Amino acid sequence: MSYFDAASAAPLHPVARQALLASLDDGWADPARLYREGRKARMLLDAAREAAAEAVGCRADEVVFTSSGTRAVHTGVGGALAGRRRVGRHLIVSSVEHSSVLHSAEVFESDGGTVTQVAVDRAGAVDPAAYEAALREDTALAVLQSANHEVGTVQPVAEVAGVCRAAGVPLLVDAAQSLGWGPVEGDWSLLTGSAHKWGGPSGVGLLVVRKGVRFAVQGPADERESGRAAGFENIPAIVAAVASLRAVRAEAAQEAVRLRELTARIRTRVPQLVPDVEVVGDPERRVPGIVTFSCLYVDGEALLHELDREGFAVSSGSSCTSSTLTPSHVLKAMGVLSEGNVRVSLPPGTAEADVERFLEVLPGTVAGVREKLGAPAPAKAVPAEEAGEVVVDSLGRRCPIPVIELAKVFGGVPVGGTVRVLSDDEAARLDIPAWCEMRGQEYVGEEPAERGSAYVVRKVS
C-alpha cells in the first residue's frame, strides 16, 4: 500500500514508537506528585518541553501541550480573543484556514464578535496588504496558517506577522502542515501544531503563547499545563511527539529536496497524462510533500475507491466525498475546480517507485471513472453557427454530472451561443465557473431559478 495522505495523519515515526515505549514505563505517574514516579514523570515532561521549545524557537515556559492540534487552535484562538476583549472584538482569518480555526471564528461570531475573512488568490495565498487593510482599531487577533493543508501553498507568514506587529495585534500561526519542516519565521505571537502530522502519536497538540501576549483561558479552571490545557498530561505521547519532531527535523532539509522533486513530477506529468485536469496551489511557494489536482467529469469518491483498489491512499476535497455535500472551502475560496479533486501528500521516506507507479495507474483509473459516468469525449472544435441558448436540466443530479451534461451539449453550441445549466448541487456554483476558466469560455453568471440556480455559459471559441 502506498500511503499518500500524510497531510491527514502521518504514520508513526520509528523514533516516536521507541520513545513512546520507553516512556510508558517512566511517564505514567502524576507529574504533580512528590514521590519518585511523579518526579520521573515531571522530568520527562520538562525535558520534552525544553526540546519542543528549541524546535519551535521559543521559551520552554511558552509551550503548552494540548490533546490535539484542534484543541490547541480552539484554546489559542479563544484565549487570545478573551485576553484582548477590552481592545475589541474583531478577528481576522484567511478564507482557507483549517476548519478548527473557522469553527472557532463561528463561535466567536455567534457570541457577538466580528470576523473578517481575508480572501486568497487562485493559488491559495493571502496578500499581506489584505491583512493590513483588514486590521482595525478593535482587532483582537489575526490568524494565518503557515501552509495550506489541502493545496500546500505556503503563506507569507513573516510579512503578515510584521504588519500585525506594527498595529500591535497578535498573530496566531497554525503551523500544523509545516512544523515538521522547520520553525515558523517572523514575529508571530501564538503558534499551534499537531504531532500526528509530523509522525508523532495522536493525542498531542502544541500551543505556544509568547510572553507578553494577553491570554485568558476559557472554560473550567485546571492547574495542569499552566492552566492552559485541562486534564492529566499524556506524558508518554508528549515525549514521543517531541522525539519524532527532532527526528524529522534532522532529516528535513534533505527530505524536502527529494519530496519536492517527486511532487513537482506529479504537478508536471499529471496534466500530460490525463486530459482535462487542473493542478491547483502555488507551483513554487509550497510545502514539499503536497500536490493537488482536480479532474473534470470525475466523481471524487469513485476515484478514491479505485485508487484505493490500486493500493493508493489519497484524499479529496470534492463534495462527493464529504458528509456535508459541500465542496472544500479551500478550493471554493481559491475559485478552482473541486470535482474529481485529489490531494497527494507524501510522507517523508516515500519511494520514488511508488510515485512512478501512481503516475502509471492514474490515467487508466480516471478514464475508467469517466467512462462509467458517461463523461464526454475530449472537446472538439465546432464551426460557428447562429447564436442560441441550450438548456441543460441537471436538477437532482450530483457533482460531477452537471458539468458532464454541460460539456456534452457544448460541442453542438455555436460560438456566441449560451448554455443554461439548471442545478441544485452546491458544487456546481464552483465547478461550472472553473470549467469555463479551464476551457477558455465565458462564464456569464448565476441566476436564481425555480429550483436551485441557473448557471449561464457563453461559447466564445
Add this chain to the structure above:
Amino acid sequence: MSYFDAASAAPLHPVARQALLASLDDGWADPARLYREGRKARMLLDAAREAAAEAVGCRADEVVFTSSGTRAVHTGVGGALAGRRRVGRHLIVSSVEHSSVLHSAEVFESDGGTVTQVAVDRAGAVDPAAYEAALREDTALAVLQSANHEVGTVQPVAEVAGVCRAAGVPLLVDAAQSLGWGPVEGDWSLLTGSAHKWGGPSGVGLLVVRKGVRFAVQGPADERESGRAAGFENIPAIVAAVASLRAVRAEAAQEAVRLRELTARIRTRVPQLVPDVEVVGDPERRVPGIVTFSCLYVDGEALLHELDREGFAVSSGSSCTSSTLTPSHVLKAMGVLSEGNVRVSLPPGTAEADVERFLEVLPGTVAGVREKLGAPAPAKAVPAEEAGEVVVDSLGRRCPIPVIELAKVFGGVPVGGTVRVLSDDEAARLDIPAWCEMRGQEYVGEEPAERGSAYVVRKVS
C-alpha cells in the same frame, strides 16, 4: 518501590500495553477516510466503542471518547447544562466532587447559573434526601461521583438517580474511581470515566450521554465523536483503554476481596500502631483499594517525603502538600482532620508483603516527623484547677504548628479553662475543631482577630 497512589494514576496494565503496541500499527490513520488504513482505524474505533458500551452498560452510540476524564466532565457538565438551558440554570453537585466538577460549577456560576452544593456526613457520603431537597423547578442537572477519590467512600448513586429521575432531572455520575470495579448501578443519564485510573493509558476519557438526554455541545464545532469531542481520535490509546477496562473487570471480583482485606488491615492497625491518628471515610461503603488517615502534629509534605525515601508512593490532602495552601476540599467538607493526611490507594495486584512493610515503616516515620516538628508527647491527665485562658500566638506559622502549639499548652490548662489560638493559616479552621473532636474537648468557636482568626477551645476533661 511500592506504588500506593492508584487513585491518581494506575500503572499501565500489561494488556493496555499490548493493545497499544498492536494498534499503533493499525490505528494511526484518519478513521473518516475511505481508504484501507482509514477503514482499519474506523474498525478498531467501532470495536472499542462496542466494548466500552458493554462494560459501562449502555449503547455504543451513547459512548464518546474524550482526551481525559477531566475533559469528559467539562464536556458532560457543560453540554447537559446548555442542553437544558430552557428548563433553568440550577446545578446540584456534592461538596466532595472532583475538582473538574467543582471548576465546571464555578464557570457556570460566573456565567449566571446557580449552584447548590449538597453537604456530606463525616464519612464523606451524601444523603439522597438532601439531593431530593435540593431539586428545584429550574434544576438543569445534578452531578454525583460514584465514589470519592480522596477517602474512597461510595455514594448512594442509584438512590440519587431515582430521586432525580422522579423529578425529570438528569444525573451525571463521575465514575472515575469505580469504573474499573464494575458498572454504575441505577438510572443515571450521563457518566464520565478516566482510563488511566483503571490501568489504561493517559489521554483517554469516557463520556456517556444516554439517548434522550438533551445535550448541546459547547465550543467550536467539530465532526469527530458525534461532534462531542473535538480533535483527531487517539485510536491506539482508546483501544488500549478499552482492552484494559475489560481486563481489570475480568479480575475485579476476586481482586476487590483481596484489596478490601488489605485496606481493612490498614484501617484497623494504623490507629493501633500510631498514636493520634484519625482514619477517615466510610469503613464499609468504600471502594476496595482506598484508605485514608490523618496524623496529628504531622506536616503532610514531610511525611510524604519520608515515606518516599522508604519506598512508598502515597498522596495527601494536607494543605502543606498543595500549591494552594488550602487543605483538601473533601476533608474540609467532611469536617475531619487534614493535617498529616495520607491517602493509600492500592493498585490491583498489590502484594500483601508491601502493605505489611508499610505498616512496619509508618510508626517510625510518623514519630520522626513529629520529633522534628517538636510535637507534644501523648496527652497526660492534668488535675482540675482554676479556670483561666491561655493565648497561643501561632501567627505566621503553617500547618501543623498551630495544632502542635495548642496541644503543648493544653496539658497545663485546668478543666473549664480555655485556649485561644491565634492563626492565619487556613488549615487551622479545619484542624483545630477536628483536634477537639478527636480529643473529646469543646470547640467554642472562631472569632475574628486583628490578624487571622482566634480559635477558642475549652477543656472539658
